[in-house]
Amino acid sequence: MEDRLSKVFAALADPLRRDMVARLAADDATVNELAEPYDVSVQAVSKHIKVLEDAGLVRRSRQAQRRPVHLEAEVFDLMTAWIERYRRQVEERYRRLDDLLAGEARSDTDTDTEGAAS
Amino acid sequence: MEDRLSKVFAALADPLRRDMVARLAADDATVNELAEPYDVSVQAVSKHIKVLEDAGLVRRSRQAQRRPVHLEAEVFDLMTAWIERYRRQVEERYRRLDDLLAGEARSDTDTDTEGAAS
DNA sequence: CCGTTGTTCAACCTCGGGGTTGAATACTGC
DNA sequence: GCAGTATTCAACCCCGAGGTTGAACAACGG
Structure with missing residues (x-):
């Protein structure tokens, strides 16, 4: 599992990690803060954060002895791009199928403009 | 791993499955057709399809002894919704932070310009 | 009816993900 | 320097994901 997209999807496949992302979207947080609501060890949460970090979803900065976790928004673009494609x-495909069916139904009247192909 | 979103993300975390989805976006295909380019067994591919199916990403229809796999587009909406949110x-957050900084900058020059750590 | 083709089921193996606990590391504040 | 707090590292366990092979189950085609 080396490629970026695989890491991102895998990271978000875990509900706990998705929840963390949700919370981090609201505000940065430290490992201990993140771990508090869950009934898993802080170490486990630290591992989860590492997964998110390796996927490029978050970044850990350094501020005194704390390591606030910050959500990196750009990765969302990567996913969205893949999905939208x-x-x-x-x-x-559906559109063309519709056209085909429409064309067969009434062999005339050309359907128009598609446009907006990004 | 019961929830839908987890299944969807997990399903797409595998490059082989993403490739299948890509091919299925172009056209429906049978298990054997899908398996042909890869050097894994047909059984393995069948399993992969099952994963995609359980996630609601594809549907298997029945046509003679073949089971064409069809990509289900709606699931993309589920992901997009989550991501966009x-x-x-x-x-x-960024917008509000900008506003805040703009407001404080006017009062005095004690702003400590963090940021730029990329 | 029987062989052929397409697909899935079953049993098995291996490896890595997610959890734990216990120790090490990195800073702070006195 | 030293106690205290925040975080990570290391070793370990368990189980499920993804791969294999071999057999079983459809559905045609002669």
Whole structure:
């Protein structure tokens, strides 16, 4: 599992990590703060954060002996790009299928403009 | 791992499965067709498809003895919704931070310009 | 009816993810 | 320097994911 996208998806496949991301979206937090609501050890949470970090979803800064975790927003773009690409492709397929069916139904009247292909 | 979103992310965490999704976005395909380019067994591919199916990403129809796999586009919406939600939240934070800094900058020059640590 | 093709089921193996606990490390504040 | 706090490292356990092979189960096609 070396590629970035795999790491990102894998990181978000865990509900606990998704919850952390949700909380970090609201504000930065330290490991202990993050661990507090859950009934797992702080070490476990630290590992989770490492997973998120390796995926590029968060960054750990350094501030005294604390290591506040900060959500890195850019990665979302990576996912969105991947998802949207195939979503569009599928929608395109549907559109063409519709066109095909429409064309067969009434062999005339050309459907128009698609546009907006990003 | 019961919840939908976890299944979806986990399903897409595998590069092979993502590749299948990519191919399925272009067109439906059977297990054997899907398995052909890879050097894993057909059984393994069948398992992968099951994972995608359990996540609601694909559907298997029935057509003679073949079981064409069809990509289900709606799930993408689920992911996009999740992602966008937190992306927006983070952007909102940045926006408010900018406002705050702009406001404080006017009062005095004690702002300590963090940031720029990339 | 029987062989062929497409697909899944079953048993098995290995490896890594997520959890634990206990010790080490990195800073702070006195 | 030393106690105290925050975090990570290390070693360990357990289980599920992904791979294999071999057999079973459809559904055609002769």
